[in-house]
């Protein structure tokens with residue numbers, strides 16, 4: 001990439017619809033600094049087959065990004081590469097660059113990276129033998145960074161932020177698994193944000209939940225973005241439209257388009273995006 005190239009793209013992308021993301025050009029130093037996540041030709045193989053190919057994104061701090069696309073198109077693979085989850089999979093090979101708040105992911109050890117980049121999964125996964133309180137406190141207990149008084153405060157604050165405090169404040173010592181699925185998912189969000197991450201990844205966090213629980217989590221995301229950068233994979237296009245500032249559409253391992261959500265759902269750049277969001281395939 002030449003300097004000329006970059007400047008050209010920079011101008012094109014300065015329109016209102018492109019404030020959050022520029023996907024065409026590769027990462028430069030300035031972009032790495034001002035964005036929470038920058039990927040440069042991110043490619044992931046499982047054995048000899050690519051799951052995602054040449055994904056270039058720039059995701060601004062304190063924004064919500066929705067990742068949409070049919071099953072098997074690489075949404076989870078993309079998300080999981082942002083906190084090095086493929087390290088545990090022997091058949092996985094990751095190519096390209098990832099920058100978290102300006103720093104190459106290669107410079108982090110796994111523990112430090114996971115503190116900065118938290119993850120919430122489709123199926124709520126509280127630590128099953130632990131109480132509600134201990135689930136939220138777990139991150140701090142593990143690295144011994146808080147005393148008991150601090151812990152009480154930390155647990156309360158994070159349960160409030162996860163929209164769960166009022167429902168559990170009288171039974172903090174109860175087992176986490178005594179909660180409903182929707183409450184368990186909010187507990188997992190509380191546990192994730194208790195470590196004070198900068199980026200929160202959520203992989204279809206509401207697809208196993210009822211509509212009321214889902215809408216509680218949607219509200220929560222809106223509130224959380226003042227403190228965190230959020231990337232959420234969702235199958236639900238209405239949900240993407242409601243919660244996100246920008247949306248990334250993946251198809252067959254390629255990032256087809258990443259645009260402001262409003263633009264994506266009214267006037268997408270790519271015909272394929274339009275066909276997908278209007279239900280022509282899926």
Ligand SMILES: Nc1ncnc2c1ncn2[C@@H]1O[C@H](COP(=O)(O)OP(=O)(O)O)[C@@H](O)[C@H]1O
Pocket residue numbers: 046050051069070071072073074075076077078089091
């Ligand atoms: N651990 C794995 N081993 C082998 N192939 C995988 C693995 N994880 C994902 N894949 C493949 O990578 C592609 C993308 O999968 P995934 O990222 O899970 O898609 P999505 O989240 O969009 O449904 C699929 O073809 C899937 O079968």
Ligand SMILES: [Mg+2]
Pocket residue numbers: 075076077203233
């Ligand atoms: Mg998935």
